[in-house]
Amino acid sequence: MNAGRPLHTREPEHGLHAVAPAASPKLTIAQAVCGALASEMERDERIIVLGEDVGINGGVFRATDGLLAQFGPERVMDTPLAEGAIIGVSVGLAVTGFRPVAEIQFMGFVYPAVNQILAHAARMRNRTRGRLQVPMVIRMPYGGGIHAPESHSESYEALFVHSPGIKVVVPSNPYDAKGLLISAIRDEDPVMFLEPKRIYRAFREPVPDESYTVPIGTAAVPRTGGDVTLIAWGAMVRICLDAAAALEKDGVSVEVVDLRTLNPLDRDTLIESVVKTGRAVVVHEAPRTAGVGAEIVALINEHALLQLEAPVSRVTGFDTVMPYARLEEHYLPNRDRVVAAVRNVLEF
Amino acid sequence: MPRTIIHECAVERLEILGPEGQLDTELMPELDDETVRALYRDMVRMRTFDDKAVKLQRQGRMGTWAQLKGQEAIQAGVALAMIESDWLIPAFREHGLMLLRGVPGHLIYAYWAGDERGASFPEGVRCLPIAVPVGSQLTHGAGIGLSLKLRGEHAAAVTFGGDGATSEGDFHEALNFAGVFGTKTVFVIQNNQWAISMPRKRQTSSPTLAQKADAYGIPGLQVDGNDVFAVYTAAVEAFERARSGGGPSLIEAVTYRLGDHTTADDATRYRTGEELEYWQRRDPIPRLRRHLEGRGLWDAEQDQALKEEAVRWVASQVDAFNAMPMADPGDIFRFMYHEVPPALAEQLEWLEREVRA
Ligand SMILES: Cc1ncc(C[n+]2csc(CCOP(=O)(O)OP(=O)(O)O)c2C)c(N)n1
Ligand SMILES: [Mg+2]
Numbered sequence: 260m261n262a263g264r265p266l267h268t269r270e271p272e273h274g275l276h277a278v279a280p281a282a283s284p285k286l287t288i289a290q291a292v293c294g295a296l297a298s299e300m301e302r303d304e305r306i307i308v309l310g311e312d313v314g315i316n317g318g319v320f321r322a323t324d325g326l327l328a329q330f331g332p333e334r335v336m337d338t339p340l341a342e343g344a345i346i347g348v349s350v351g352l353a354v355t356g357f358r359p360v361a362e363i364q365f366m367g368f369v370y371p372a373v374n375q376i377l378a379h380a381a382r383m384r385n386r387t388r389g390r391l392q393v394p395m396v397i398r399m400p401y402g403g404g405i406h407a408p409e410s411h412s413e414s415y416e417a418l419f420v421h422s423p424g425i426k427v428v429v430p431s432n433p434y435d436a437k438g439l440l441i442s443a444i445r446d447e448d449p450v451m452f453l454e455p456k457r458i459y460r461a462f463r464e465p466v467p468d469e470s471y472t473v474p475i476g477t478a479a480v481p482r483t484g485g486d487v488t489l490i491a492w493g494a495m496v497r498i499c500l501d502a503a504a505a506l507e508k509d510g511v512s513v514e515v516v517d518l519r520t521l522n523p524l525d526r527d528t529l530i531e532s533v534v535k536t537g538r539a540v541v542v543h544e545a546p547r548t549a550g551v552g553a554e555i556v557a558l559i560n561e562h563a564l565l566q567l568e569a570p571v572s573r574v575t576g577f578d579t580v581m582p583y584a585r586l587e588e589h590y591l592p593n594r595d596r597v598v599a600a601v602r603n604v605l606e607f
Numbered sequence: 608m609p610r611t612i613i614h615e616c617a618v619e620r621l622e623i624l625g626p627e628g629q630l631d632t633e634l635m636p637e638l639d640d641e642t643v644r645a646l647y648r649d650m651v652r653m654r655t656f657d658d659k660a661v662k663l664q665r666q667g668r669m670g671t672w673a674q675l676k677g678q679e680a681i682q683a684g685v686a687l688a689m690i691e692s693d694w695l696i697p698a699f700r701e702h703g704l705m706l707l708r709g710v711p712g713h714l715i716y717a718y719w720a721g722d723e724r725g726a727s728f729p730e731g732v733r734c735l736p737i738a739v740p741v742g743s744q745l746t747h748g749a750g751i752g753l754s755l756k757l758r759g760e761h762a763a764a765v766t767f768g769g770d771g772a773t774s775e776g777d778f779h780e781a782l783n784f785a786g787v788f789g790t791k792t793v794f795v796i797q798n799n800q801w802a803i804s805m806p807r808k809r810q811t812s813s814p815t816l817a818q819k820a821d822a823y824g825i826p827g828l829q830v831d832g833n834d835v836f837a838v839y840t841a842a843v844e845a846f847e848r849a850r851s852g853g854g855p856s857l858i859e860a861v862t863y864r865l866g867d868h869t870t871a872d873d874a875t876r877y878r879t880g881e882e883l884e885y886w887q888r889r890d891p892i893p894r895l896r897r898h899l900e901g902r903g904l905w906d907a908e909q910d911q912a913l914k915e916e917a918v919r920w921v922a923s924q925v926d927a928f929n930a931m932p933m934a935d936p937g938d939i940f941r942f943m944y945h946e947v948p949p950a951l952a953e954q955l956e957w958l959e960r961e962v963r964a
Binding site for chain 1: 670671708713718719721722723739740741742770772774775776777802803804805809810811871872876877885918933936939940943950951958961962
């Protein structure tokens, strides 16, 4: 059998920085995503980036800027406008040894591809009893807060967290964005990589030039505290950190858990924190009902009920269609809502 | 057995008023002078309305705006071929046609400024709200065309898509469905040659988009989309076919997106200035103006008056838009279901308390 041209891969380095070295360049999340793609593509010829406007335009958020020039049109593919095919073709590439990193331009446009994600990408390993696997990454910006047009602000992570067979990763800062994306690319299973567009360029942080991984399935604790645990991901982590800073002035000590991966969830970090504080508030911008917050509350009930001093509370989007720009501030959780929820939990 | 040809497909292209003003008098539709002037007036109004939206966006008074600049002839020509009972199922770049179908301009501005009330059209306006997910509206066009057929209405549904939309599965599904059921649908593809940064040839290796109709067993025609007479003639044919029960058709109108994809885009990243200049010389508005002038139906003074009138009219739409009171945040909930379920009513109450505090 002619197996075709071999594709070259260098063994991955597993640089693990607890924090970025001080001399690292300061990057935005969008730049960190781009850097992760470039450094992995450099290492592994099997990686193909594909999607709408990812090549010559460098992505509508510039998260793939410069990749076409660096790696050429066979590895950075501007596709026809067809989400179903972008993911279906990626499945075909993945089962035959490539490692596609597909971009869906906005989460609100993933629906034509849901058939491929849920019916195929998520199930291939199980259906073939491990014979075939789909090591692909599906990147997409998600979430509100940038006054975008209709269908550009959705947060439907729960749809995918609910679907067995795919991992769901959500970075909240540039350092994690790079490390988590590299982990996602190296993962042997399909990973949905949700990029909080509201903070794509909101701030910069040192991000090492070289490759490093942040492991999938591990939460971070960006702030430790003893009175209450705030649990969040993506853009809501910053809201929680703001709320925590405001509460500190009143002597309330808040711990913030950034889940970073929604499937598989880092149950240990989550439960350990809640056991310590005895109080928890989950914050997400997605609709409330059957959101990921509901799963977290269930886990806390299963594993820490007797340590709770108050019912776990949720600050979420409403059970409505995501409002257009002019009313979106009323929909999105904000610092004041989180502070109020924390006070309620403390006063219970 | 020899191989035999069992099917051949020919693609027709229709041009009536060429870019240099050449006119095919045989093909020229019978339109009285006033109607031709009205076409021009409609196109100038569209352009003025569109330009104003970009200015509002730059001033921070508008959200993202998708310019129709360069595509006016398609929208004016289709509008003229429509009768009151026809339906419009737009994509997101048909503001001009929506205006002509009775959607108030201030509502179009409101929609793009991020206000849901902008998608709530006056009673009797047979127009769906715009569709942001590319291609998704085309099946609605098939559905409304089916509805008109089932009800035996003398009407047709026209649905729009871009060249990029023809790559979506929905395009195939819509045309196929319409073909199978002979729905009263007119599919118009505004082939403006770009889908954000992707040129038309990167969407499909098919030489034309019109020929795709053939595979669904329906008529397809390519027209010069910057030639309002060609668009009108093709549209009349397709609408009459649909209304009279002759089934759906596809019109590929070849035009050019003279603006950026939206105000969030920068087209200089992916296309050349020469290409833009080439198409600026084919701008449908000066083309029609030269034609009118050549026939002695128009002069500089009238043009000046029209442009001033268009600016005043657009200003009135901006005023109406600015005069809209802020929407009630409770509206986030009130239209989710026929009746607001209790759990949602609680969320609404919670928000109302927060807004009051
Ligand atoms: C399903 C879906 N995918 C992606 C997008 C993002 N997007 C908006 S418009 C557009 C290009 C559309 O091109 P075309 O159909 O040619 O219409 P045009 O913008 O040229 O009018 C894209 C990719 C979207 N709105 N919907
Ligand atoms: Mg187009």
